Amino acid sequence: MKKIVLFVTALTLFSCQNQAQNSKKTMETQAPVKAETIYQFKVKDLYGKEFDFASLKGKKILIVNTASECGLTPQYKDLESIYKKYKDLNFVIVGFPANNFGSQEPGSNEQIAKFCELNYGVTFPMMSKISVKGSDMDKVYKFLTQKSKNGLQDSEVEWNFQKYLINEQGELVKVLSPRVLPTDAAIVGWINGK
Template sequence: MSKFYDFSAETLDGKPAPLSDYRDKVVLIVNTASKCGFTPQYDGLELLWSKYRDRGLVVLGFPCNQFGAQEPGDAAEIASFCSLTYEVDFPMMRKIDVNGPAAHPLYAWLKTQKKGVLGTSGIKWNFTKFLIDRSGRVVDRFAPTVEPKALEGAIERLL
């Protein structure tokens, strides 16, 4: 069994979100920010969620303020921004760190499973994406510059 299902997060409204709830789903994990040049990717992430969720895709957003302080808001502000500006309906988690000693344990693990450019492990910027298959295995990592629409082929193969 994959270690992926052993992790837990917390939703923006403070509820526990054990990743075991997503067993047998394809999961796209994204570190997000509300004031980033890549923030419009929320639209594409929402489109992926709408198009594929009935087939087993889950998109999980993890707000992070580690890159240019581009996610300064609290949970209520993030929820309001995502809902009102991008009509985000996919699950959003509490703000976390993705790098450094306070990195969320999920991200510490994700970075060991799929390296970034030139074999680096650290998350370089907002909207880095990890694609998890139905068995909880990390199958790919995508740079922030990769638009959500470009992930459709990889998602289709896993569904």
């Protein structure tokens, strides 16, 4: 009887050990879940032309939702300043006008383009007006705000001029409050690789 008990015990241990090894091998061979990148998106700019994020591969990207009638609208000046300073160092800003907060971006794409050029001399790429929250949220902002898509974190666009930093591989690396100025050390240091 002891021999049978020992045999059954040994067989059980061997079986458990074998299952554990097979389970470990299965886990090792499964590919890790890869976050999406910004490069999958194509959008329209203020002039109705297609803008392909894949054309920005290898660049650091700051994405910002903008508005023309907001208390933070003067940030356009600082955005343009850092864009001019760093655009030749593989850095780009992409602006998305949005009317989600206090109806502070009521104009058409044409009116927004004129406002940006006349008041702030904006030369960085500006996209067509979109929604950055709610049931009609644009696909780019779904990527930026959902961890299941960006692999970094869930976030909510708090107000106009919230900033999203995308690395040279097209991955979201940081979300910054609307009140963080474009010239803040958190942004300038990131652009400079510090």
